Amino acid sequence: MTGEMTPAERTAVTMGFEEPDRVPLFLLFTIYGAKELGLSIRDYFSRPEYVAEGQMRLQKKFGGDCLNPFCYAAVEVEAWGGEVIFSEVGPPNAGRPPIRSPEEIESLEVPLVEESPGLLFGLRTIELLKKEVGDDVPIMGSVVSPFSLPVMQLGFDAYLDLLYGEPDLFWTLMKKNEEFCVEWANAQVDAGATAVGYADPLASPDMIPRDLYRRTGFVVARRTIPRIEAGVATSLASARALPVIDDLAGTGSVGVGVSAFDDLATVKQQCTGRLTVLGNLNAIEMRRWTPAQAEAEVKRAIAAAGPGGGFVLSDNHGEIPWQIPESVLMAIAAAVRKWGNYPLDWVSG
Secondary structure, eight states: OOSOOOHHHHHHHHHTTSOOSBOOBOOOOSTHHHHHHTOOHHHHTTOHHHHHHHHHHHHHHHOOSOBOOOOOTHHHHHHTTOOEEOOSSSOOEEOSOSOOSGGGGTTOOOOOGGGOHHHHHHHHHHHHHHHHHTTSSOBEEEEEOTTTTHHHHTOHHHHHHHHHHOHHHHHHHHHHHHHHHHHHHHHHHHHTOSEEEEEOGGGSTTTSOHHHHHHTHHHHHHHHGGGSSSEEEEEOTTSOOGGGHHHHHTTTOSEEEOOTTSOHHHHHHHHTTTOEEEEEEOTTGGGGOOHHHHHHHHHHHHHHHOTTSOEEEEESSSOOOTTSOHHHHHHHHHHHHHHOBSSOTTOOO
């Protein structure tokens, strides 16, 4: 492949299981934009203009192939009446769950996107980015799956009790969460998002048994994902994906985020022709890498999953921690340009 593609072209070709000019690089920055602008995390998330500016600066600095307007997962539970707890050195987290007892599920009203300030903030950020880049750079929308959202809505213990012990209330909550998820996802697409990340960590057998997922979250995903009016990539938020690749391929997803605990070559083999693989740099270990280690990890990942397309180099979770040195990120970006150009003649076998 000759000539340099735009990030959107590069991504589209690899998702078609062909080789573009080079391996796409998705650096999924969230709070890192605050560091770039010299703001506290709370102040950074006070104006969509700050987040959009942070995304644009980081994309230009590191040469990534996407923009990530996602702020923090707790924005969704905030729409349901929950609280958000801010940190000075990490992403905001959900506070006290808004659903205090399972009995409240029956009367729970699905929040409207247009009445949720946090969600409107996200839509405005997408609109600002779309105005800047048009169709040249993919803009990644994000939703928490209806199946995984109750971890924040109820708390993990209470949700497991519901999942195992109260099936009628569980399915009532799923129906409401599905409506919310579809509305929120499609609002992002309407605002300019190119694709949507579907965060579903409970789909991994690291979290619950696969047979339970097959009876519950898999059914939810098959009902929800086809209603989203853009390509959907499922992320298990650093939990293992390999044991459920066949399941994820059956949900309507077009891509999968892969854990650092997955064998990348095996995942790629299982996904070829079905799912684009995104991963699997360890964003926690990345804090301690030297630039030479960063290059070695990029080279390893490209050798394992790059041949034939269908691969996007990214981290294993969807979050670049605040603590990662810029020198490491620069080394990752440089290594992609050194080792990721197609054809990958240096890859043996």
